[in-house]
Amino acid sequence: MYLLAHTSILISCPVQRAFDFAANLENFSTWFPGVIAIASDDGLPFTAVGKQYRETVAMPLRGRREVSIRVKEAVSPHRLVTEGALATLLPRMEIDFHERGPDACEMTWRMLSRNRALLPRWTVLPLARRVMARRAAVGLRRLKARLERG
Template sequence: MIELAKVSTTIFAPVAVVFDYVTNMENYGEWFPGVMAIRSGNNLPHATVGKTYLETLQLPGGEHELSIDVVQSEAPRLFLTQGDLEGILPQMTMRFSEEQEGACTFDLQYHSRDSSLSEESEIITALRKDLAERAVVALVNLKNKF
């Protein structure tokens, strides 16, 4: 896998509260820039392995639609999704920890799972720049939610 972005912040709210909010991916568009729309793709509860979402995402080059699957969820510590966007095959990893009482350390990472890409691929270079900028804004937005 190729790392695309990695950011971290402290949110002054209990870990379980932050986990519940961000793992309901229908909230993703409220805090992550460029998410045009996102909705549940099945009736499983949020933060459940097998839950799917349908997302419309603005990327360099235009809007893209993708399906996102929850592939790992360990409340309230870890949440991992994988998308089917061809040419990138994105993976998002969220980690939650309590460094001090009432505060959540939130780590957010994005990777490409597409084995045909290399670190030097044009799309990787463009995505790294774009996602790094968006991820910083996303953490500010997320902190403001709490």
């Protein structure tokens, strides 16, 4: 896999509250830049492996794209892993939560590409890396502010 972005942030709220908000991807567009909309495709709980979403994202130089997202791993309140069906990029998002006290936690967010082909590694993935690194930094700051407001 190819690492596109990796960032962490300390949040002054209980780890369960941070997980419940961030891991429920129906909230994702409220804090993560470039995500225009996201909606559940089924009635499964957000912590269920196999849960599916339909995400509309803003793509540099390509406009809007709709992406099917599937939960691959969910361990409340510590980890969420999703994989998207966006051609070329084949994104994998990993979010880890660590308790840092009764009212504090650390969240680590990673975006990887599952594409193993050489051509995208020299063309599309470097651009995606720059875009995702910026979006991740802004997104985690937004999430922190939202969760710390209560």
